[in-house]
Amino acid sequence: MNTHALKIPFNKPYVVGKELYNIASAMFDDNRFSAHNRFIGACHRWLEKRLGCARALLAHSCTGALEMAAMLCNIGPGDEVIMPSFTFVSTANAFVLRGGVPVFVDIRPDTLNMDEGLLEPAITSRTKAFVPVHYGGVACAMDKIVRIADRHGLWVVEDAATALLSTFKGRSLGTIGHLGCLSFHETKNVTSGEGGALLVNDNRFIKRAEVIWEKGTDRCQFKRGHVDKYSWVDIGSSFIPGELVGAFLYAQLEEADRIGRIRDRIFTHYNRLLRPLEEREVIRLPRVGDECTHNSHLFYIITRSLKERKKLIEYLAEKKIDAVPHYVPLHSSPAGKRYGRVAGTMAVTDDLSNRLLRLPFFNEMTYKEVERVVSRVERFYAGAGK
Numbered sequence: 408m409n410t411h412a413l414k415i416p417f418n419k420p421y422v423v424g425k426e427l428y429n430i431a432s433a434m435f436d437d438n439r440f441s442a443h444n445r446f447i448g449a450c451h452r453w454l455e456k457r458l459g460c461a462r463a464l465l466a467h468s469c470t471g472a473l474e475m476a477a478m479l480c481n482i483g484p485g486d487e488v489i490m491p492s493f494t495f496v497s498t499a500n501a502f503v504l505r506g507g508v509p510v511f512v513d514i515r516p517d518t519l520n521m522d523e524g525l526l527e528p529a530i531t532s533r534t535k536a537f538v539p540v541h542y543g544g545v546a547c548a549m550d551k552i553v554r555i556a557d558r559h560g561l562w563v564v565e566d567a568a569t570a571l572l573s574t575f576k577g578r579s580l581g582t583i584g585h586l587g588c589l590s591f592h593e594t595k596n597v598t599s600g601e602g603g604a605l606l607v608n609d610n611r612f613i614k615r616a617e618v619i620w621e622k623g624t625d626r627c628q629f630k631r632g633h634v635d636k637y638s639w640v641d642i643g644s645s646f647i648p649g650e651l652v653g654a655f656l657y658a659q660l661e662e663a664d665r666i667g668r669i670r671d672r673i674f675t676h677y678n679r680l681l682r683p684l685e686e687r688e689v690i691r692l693p694r695v696g697d698e699c700t701h702n703s704h705l706f707y708i709i710t711r712s713l714k715e716r717k718k719l720i721e722y723l724a725e726k727k728i729d730a731v732p733h734y735v736p737l738h739s740s741p742a743g744k745r746y747g748r749v750a751g752t753m754a755v756t757d758d759l760s761n762r763l764l765r766l767p768f769f770n771e772m773t774y775k776e777v778e779r780v781v782s783r784v785e786r787f788y789a790g791a792g793k
Contacts, residue, residue, distance in 0.1 A: 415780060417729035420593040420600075421770035423662040429654035437650070446653035453660045454604060457572075458579040460587065462607040464620045464646075465653060469568045469590035469603035471646045473501035476564045476586045476605060478619050478642060479612050480536050482507040489529050490538040490566075491521040492738040492749075493756045498540055498566050499737055499747060509747035510534070511738040513755050517694040519763075520547040522755075526555050529750035536562040539584070543707070544596075546575035546699035549583045556584075564588065567606075569704045571597055572667055576698050585609040591656055596670060596702055596770075597663050599656035602648055619643040666770055670703035673772050677706045680781040689788050706768050707733070708784070713761040719787055720764065726783045729767055736760050 429446060437445055447465055454463035466472045482488065484506030490498055492511035499509040512525040519542045526537060537556050539547040549565075556563045563584030567573075570580040571589055581587025586609070591602035607616045617627040623643030628634045659666070684690045691709040695701050710716040716732070723730045736756050737743035766780055 414727040415729065415767045415772075415776050416769070417731055417765070417767050418594050419769040419771060420598060421666070423658055423666075425658040425661070426655045429658050430651050433650045433654040440650050444650045444653070446650055446657045447648070449657045450604075450653050450660060453657070454589075454606065457663075458582050458606065460579075460582045460606040460608050461610055462613045462616065464605045464607070464616060465648050465656070466603040466605055466620075466646045467648045467652075468497075468601055469566075469588050469592070470497040470501060471644075472588035472603040472605040473497055473564070473566065474504060474644070475616065475619050475646055476588060477501045477505045477507065479586060479616055480562045480564065482535060485533055486535040487531060487533045488536045488538055489526060489534060489750070491540050491756070492736040492743070492753060493519060493542070493734055493760055494540040494566065494737065495568070495734060496737065496740075496742070497568075498538055499743065502536075502538075503742075503746045507535070508533070509737065509743070511736075511743070511747055511749050511753065511756075513751060513753050514542075514759070516755050516759065518542065518545050518547070518696060519759060520545065521552075523548045523551045523555070525751055526552065527559075530559055530561075534559070534561060536564055537584075538564045538566055540566040540568075541570040541573060541580050543693065544570045544573040544580075544702040544704035545693070545695050546570070546573060546580055546701070549575045549578075549580075553583065562586070565606075568592075568603075569595065569702075571595070571702060572663060573702045573704075574700045581606045582608050586612065591659075596666055596704055597656070597659045599648070599652050599659065602652055602656055605646075615641065620646050667702055669770050670768075673768060673777060674703035674706055676774055676777045677766065677768075677781065680778065681708065681784065684785065684788060690784075705765055707763050707765045709759060710762045710764060716762055716764050719784070722787050723780075723783055728780055728783055730780075731765050732760075733763055733765055734760060 451463045482505040488502045489510045515522045565584040565587040567581035568590035573580045587606035589604040591599045618641045626637040629637035
């Protein structure tokens with residue numbers, strides 16, 4: 408068989424091998440499918456010990472975790488939340504659902520993260536929180552962001568959806584702000600298909616976070632024997648995933664370090680092979696700051712123009728290689744215009760979002776597949792696709 412005729416997908420969900428064993432164990436050994444059972448608890452303990460957060464609570468998605476964070480920050484009608492526009496819709500949606508107003512600021516040209524230098528000019532009397540988004544698992548300048556937030560009495564909610572096991576100055580992303588949110592969607596390094604987690608780093612939030620997580624009840628206190636019955640005490644919703652999701656996820660968490668090593672080798676291989684094109688100033692490669700480690704969540708290149716990116720996507724598709732753009736900036740979307748506002752110009756966001764192209768990247772990707780993608784990119788820039 409000619410393997411070069413096989414399509415290279417953009418993403419391929421990864422199975423470590425123990426997922427079905429864990430699910431069967433939950434089904435037949437424990438005979439328990441809801442939360443508060445063995446595997447959900449094991450996931451919580453793994454996250455708390457490994458990342459260093461005060462409390463971890465699994466959710467059905469990172470969107471759900473962000474919604475819990477918005478409730479914990481008491482976001483209400485007219486409250487402003489400063490965030491990048493270059494992010495997924497859930498970053499803004501979670502706060503809009505509480506009546507909040509996303510205030511979009513531009514990104515840095517190096518990391519594509521929220522430009523911390525633009526935060527203070529964007530603050531008003533209605534500002535309640537910052538939501539830094541660690542793009543591709545590369546850390547925002549969290550020390551500066553936290554200092555500014557502390558100076559103005561604001562909450563910091565880290566959107567660490569893509570950043571499991573990434574660090575900034577030795578601290579796990581998602582554990583530096585008051586709250587952090589993770590994703591375990593099938594496109595993430597570690598997955599449960601759909602899933603997420605709220606990381607609580609400020610002890611003041613723990614008790615209420617559990618109430619919100621438990622549909623607004625004090626059931627967690629009841630389970631510990633601290634109250635003789637549980638009742639409705641606050642707002643909340645059904646954020647808790649079932650035990651079978653926890654069983655699947657725990658198998659993946661146990662292999663998180665091995666997955667990280669695999670992805671790091673793929674990232675490094677891409678980076679080394681594409682470096683000559685960057686040196687010729689044909690493309691630009693990802694930037695990772697000296698003070699952080701990243702989890703090799705994705706690999707992208709930045710082309711010289713929107714037109715060039717479109718032609719490259721079409722050329723790679725002809726060669727059976729899936730390559731895709733990323734976010735449509737929220738400030739330019741219909742809902743972003745309706746529910747949010749812009750602080751300052753969005754020149755960097757507008758420019759780089761039009762030129763960024765994500766290359767195929769998945770745990771089972773072989774060196775030969777990486778080399779095939781790179782070879783096609785090289786041929787395009789040599790004139791084959793123009």
